[in-house]
Amino acid sequence: MSNVQLECVELETQENIDFSVIWLHGLGADGHDFTPIVPHLGLHTAGVRFIFPHAPVRPITINNGFPMRAWYDISSLDLENRSTDDAVFSPAQDHVHQLIQQENERGIPTDRIVLAGFSQGGAVTLHTALRYPETLLGILAISTYLPGPERVQSTAHRANKKVSIFLAHGRHDEMINIRHAYRSKETLERLTNPLEWHEYIMGHEVCPEEIADIGYWLSGRFEAAQNKRL
Numbered sequence: 493m494s495n496v497q498l499e500c501v502e503l504e505t506q507e508n509i510d511f512s513v514i515w516l517h518g519l520g521a522d523g524h525d526f527t528p529i530v531p532h533l534g535l536h537t538a539g540v541r542f543i544f545p546h547a548p549v550r551p552i553t554i555n556n557g558f559p560m561r562a563w564y565d566i567s568s569l570d571l572e573n574r575s576t577d578d579a580v581f582s583p584a585q586d587h588v589h590q591l592i593q594q595e596n597e598r599g600i601p602t603d604r605i606v607l608a609g610f611s612q613g614g615a616v617t618l619h620t621a622l623r624y625p626e627t628l629l630g631i632l633a634i635s636t637y638l639p640g641p642e643r644v645q646s647t648a649h650r651a652n653k654k655v656s657i658f659l660a661h662g663r664h665d666e667m668i669n670i671r672h673a674y675r676s677k678e679t680l681e682r683l684t685n686p687l688e689w690h691e692y693i694m695g696h697e698v699c700p701e702e703i704a705d706i707g708y709w710l711s712g713r714f715e716a717a718q719n720k721r722l
Contacts, residue, residue, distance in 0.1 A: 526610065554567065589620070623648065635696055668696065
């Protein structure tokens with residue numbers, strides 16, 4: 493596991509924190525990318541810590557080796573021919589493990605942590621969450637794809653085979669064609685995960701309707717966890 497600690501942006505909805513959301517940004521962005529949506533999620537009944545890590549800076553092949561923040565290198569925009577070997581995702585997976593363990597040490601158990609991600613960050617989220625050996629509260633993956641769908645039945649850990657998943661995509665996504673999201677959806681449903689699917693009339697982005705749907709889904713996960721404790 494990497495000894496490098498990622499810098500993060502953190503936002504808390506209340507003083508007393510009961511839940512954490514670890515949210516990974518997309519290629520070329522940083523941890524500030526999704527902070528503006530937090531006030532619009534409508535999370536008024538739970539104390540939530542949002543953790544938005546900055547991905548490491550690395551050369552990106554499709555950008556002629558130009559360095560930018562990225563969770564892994566991208567050699568091609570063609571997902572059919574892009575490598576999805578575990579080694580591609582291992583460094584980012586290690587970082588996510590560290591962030592989960594950091595929240596555990598701050599008093600937030602794993603079953604009160606949601607892993608979330610957009611685009612490249614969403615791919616890392618799906619890859620990592622399904623393999624994690626402790627049950628998470630939920631998995632949120634938007635405008636993304638499931639890496640190595642043909643291997644997921646054998647690599648997914650039983651701890652997270654029944655964890656709720658929010659999956660959403662733009663019908664006109666020019667970066668990750670929605671057919672890849674459909675394939676991801678079908679694969680995840682076969683794992684028996686309860687999956688909430690949304691698609692929107694948009695490209696590779698987020699929209700107000702999607703933000704509202706995410707807030708509603710998150711609120712449901714937090715409420716379910718709170719009721720379970722009672």
